Amino acid sequence: MAFRSGFVAVVGKPNVGKSTLVNALLGHKVSIVSPKAQTTRNNIMGVLNGDDYQIVFIDTPGIHKAKNNLDKYMQKSIDTATSDINLMLYVLDGSRDFDAADLNTLQKYCNAEYPVIAVVNKIDTGNFESIYPRIAKLNDIKGLKDVYAVSAKDGKNLSMLLEAILPFMTDNIKYFPDDERTDKGIEFVLAEIIREKTLWLLDDEIPHGIGVRIDLVEDKPHTAVIHATMFCEKDSHKNIIIGNKGSMLSRIGTESRNAMQKVLNKPVYLDIFVKVKPNWRDREGVMSDLGYHSSE
Template structure:
């Protein structure tokens, strides 16, 4: 009996903001490596998640949501997403299952113009949609673009995710193991720590604040007693935003720090001493030097 070939490849997850791309990647990996929130545009960078199977390795690329970009930061985010459809082996195009296919069609055509890789349309959040409506929308999407498959899932509950992964695996070519089989992502721990802090700000503060926040980890050191000491700076664009993040008598900053520290301890499997600072970096989202400094190149 001949041995099955080892399959591997890169799989881009793209779509509008807030359709569940990061939730899907975390679900596939069985671990949280990408931050999530109910606000759009939470993800800013491309992040690779590595999923190993017997006989294969799949490298999933989570991307920022595709939207009409205004600021330099937003243009960077959209460029990150659009460039991810080039040179990959499979594209997962995520849509909110409740979205109107007719309204989604122009964006689908714009993003996928000239793409040669197989594209699977993934209809997410099916747990929120009556079955009859879902079937109607699936039928409508089949006339929008020559998708390889139209696949309904719920990233939140896991429904349909395992069969989706098997379908993607079957579309991958024979190839090498690109990463060691004991890592989940190629991004450094410092990056994930900064993202965890930013997620807590997304979840705890008012709407206008999270979009003006950039988190930079200034130091990351393990002490002799095993405690990991981390210092990070939360950059905002205005004094009023700094006041909201610090809160009355520092209560909001303490809450952000406490929630982030607990999750960072789970990530690192170690005790963590987390120190947070808040700095006003005026209009950093339009400043090319600051964007580079904060990791948005």
């Protein structure tokens, strides 16, 4: 069969499991995951190469109301991700009831020019009786191509979903070379590792106010030296991030370093500097403050 390829945007509310799904479909991690909403901030492309196909998944930030410039940037990322795609996967959290906003948003996407498949995720959390009535609600959506009930965590029904995606891959261009698994450079990956560990280790409000910038990567043959700056919004947050006698920052550092060593395949020396930058999420050029130079 002829080579086929295309772009698949993965869209949905925060925390429904978009990044987990993309990582699971790819079979490797390109996107960080946490139990906190609004974990993903940028579009992240992950590339799946088959014998005769290439699927480029675009993991997007969760759809939510914009309160600051970072939120606006995230909304813009979703808009960018949905322009010029071959297919949208609209992900819903099957462990809870779908609300009107969810269904309205899905209907809105189905009215657009690209095909949409709904993916009801987290079916490992319930049984047929609890999840089926939710899936039935999607019958009212007009123009929806299909519905798949999956567990991104357990991998359930993912091969079926993949089979359903393939017919929509109608391009015949190899967008990425075989060895390129993501559109993101190493600095992005390293910064996201630190943010992920911080999201898991810290409670509630603080993580959303955190940004990580990689200031230095000295990649030597047998070690790597990495300097990072973590921004937070208040002195009190800084105290919590650093912790009693530096205990929290040391845990964040250790866990980040372990993850980085796996990515870079060599010992890592990591230095994280914590800096207070009030309202950084509402500054002009919010992402370039963090060292992002593209305006994707």
